[in-house]
Amino acid sequence: MSKDKDFVRDIEALAAKITTLEQTSITSSHEGRFDSPAQLMMRINAVQTLVDQIEIEIDKLEMRVSAIEHVGFRLRTNGQ
């Protein structure tokens, strides 16, 4: 599995998006001050965009795992 470069690349892409999400989520209320509605909206938009992107990355990973499962099944059943 770890030799599958595409798979590793997709996991790295997912990890990068999660890192950005982590950075976005901690820029919220800081030093005792809270977001104004406008700031909160921008932050939620940013979070939503990242959640969309993370969802895409997980879709891709699921596709890859399905493909690997399919190949494994064909090997086990000798292509029958």
Add this chain to the structure above:
Amino acid sequence: MISLSKDIETHLQALYHSGQVSGYIVSKLPEGTLKTGWIEQGLLSKGMKGNLRDKNNQESLVIPADRFARLARDRGDWGDAAIVIIGSKGLTSTKFVSMAYGVKGSHSLIAFQMRNTSPIEIVRLLVQDALGKNVSTTFDEPNLDYVEQLQMDTSKGEVSEMIVLSLPKKQVKVSEWMKETLLSPSSDSIEVQHGSSNTIPRFAALVTRWLTGLELFKKTPNPIAALIFVGKKSMEVCLWDQPQRKTVFATFNVHTLEVLSSSYLTPLWLVPGESVTAPKPTRQVTVETSKTATKPLKPSPISSSSIDAEKRLAHLSKRLESVEFQLQSSSRDPDSSTADTGILEVLQTRLSENIERIEALSRRLVELEKRIRKIRS
């Protein structure tokens, strides 16, 4: 502020959040054969309720988009773009829209379901935000009889070839009927015809087989469809008007997509009594650059390919859980006394929806981890 009005992904995302687009996908169209799963593999952006693989999303977006990409590939000779719009009668009825576009070697496919938007506004969105062309500010009232308009355009030399057919009243296999009709020049079903090359019959046979075999089209009540293949010098168009039992196949020499949409698509979808108004200017989408300093990504402790995927996914799932917890804590911040409570409530609802999505994503990663463990065992 950076204006990204020409960025179709940003625009679709904004329309999705506003509710005007109920679902969309943008995917890279690979060169060569379209292998199963190419939309998911090449996905650049999406917005939809639930998962891409949910039955509803597959039937309303992914499958028709995949079918259209294959049709566009079969046509082969479109230059700038290939577009399909399908929906029930009514300018603002919900419509499925898909477009394949791009330059050789770099094609993309977009597909979306859009409501409360007239065909001309849809075409302007595609022209401006995907094709990056300017849209005109003028709007002429269209002739409401599009067959008459076609005859007028033909007499002006703007249409090199065309055929208008009356669709059969009785239940027949339409693709077979079409082939027979096109082979009989004296058929009663032919209302108007101009030109006699072999281009239109081939185009008509291919598009009819494609459209009448498409589940999305079959399930649409009183379906209307427009297919437009924009070539370098001409534009091949199919207008399918099931409510009026008419179909048009034509090759235009000079029309632009905008003129075509106002002169033909508007009367095609218009319901008697519906008002034809000038399209609203496409709303600008602005995004602000992130104020968060983008730290260079330090080598992740899980970046080494020697650590197996299972552990990586478990770790990522935990990180997502932690983000979820953090957002949950911030969403309970009590300091809302000075702000507009109504706006805050709406925003908190959106935040909660995203928290739920993060939770679901974390669960999906756990499931993936289990599937990988099973493969390894």
